[in-house]
Amino acid sequence: MPRLFTALTLPEDVRMWMTGLRGGLRGARFIDAENYHVTLRFIGDIDEPTADDVVDALSRIRRAPVTVRLCGLGSFGNKKQPHAVWARVEPTSELMELQADQERALQRIGLSAEARRFTPHVTIARCKGATARDVADWLTLHGGFSAPPFVAETFALLSSRASVGGGPYVTEDVYPLGLARAA
Numbered sequence: 001m002p003r004l005f006t007a008l009t010l011p012e013d014v015r016m017w018m019t020g021l022r023g024g025l026r027g028a029r030f031i032d033a034e035n036y037h038v039t040l041r042f043i044g045d046i047d048e049p050t051a052d053d054v055v056d057a058l059s060r061i062r063r064a065p066v067t068v069r070l071c072g073l074g075s076f077g078n079k080k081q082p083h084a085v086w087a088r089v090e091p092t093s094e095l096m097e098l099q100a101d102q103e104r105a106l107q108r109i110g111l112s113a114e115a116r117r118f119t120p121h122v123t124i125a126r127c128k129g130a131t132a133r134d135v136a137d138w139l140t141l142h143g144g145f146s147a148p149p150f151v152a153e154t155f156a157l158l159s160s161r162a163s164v165g166g167g168p169y170v171t172e173d174v175y176p177l178g179l180a181r182a183a
Contacts, residue, residue, distance in 0.1 A: 003043070004054065021073075027128060037158070071147075
């Protein structure tokens with residue numbers, strides 16, 4: 001079974017806006033624009049019966065559409081070895097509540113709680129060979145980044161291959177926000 005996670009996908013105009021951030025960071029592997037997303041809940045490698053339970057649990061979530069604003073940049077890792085650069089997603093109450101609903105729904109079906117605190121972001125690049133100085137310089141150059149806000153009217157269940165970060169991702173299911181789910 002592929003690795004599963006839930007996410008908000010970005011509309012094409014926002015993805016294209018973000019492509020202006022590509023390049024200029026030595027040792028970075030930039031994510032393809034079609035794979036930009038906001039991870040809501042990492043699920044991981046699970047068996048088919050559990051995947052069916054996940055699909056059912058997610059289909060029961062009812063939330064209004066969420067306005068998403070990307071503003072600012074950051075990095076994950078430590079001072080010696082950064083491992084990713086990302087665009088900050090404003091942590092609105094609507095976004096945080098959607099993520100919390102998913103966390104509760106997945107725990108109810110027996111999945112372990114997510115160990116990491118939810119930090120809404122869109123990964124731009126993985127930094128296998130970039131130094132802390134390289135990342136600091138890149139962040140300084142692009143630090144004023146913001147993109148036009150958009151309204152997420154769905155969230156998706158996505159899958160990826162276990163050994164590859166940054167895509168390609170497969171959309172396994174899509175869940176509407178603000179509407180009753182069709183049977």
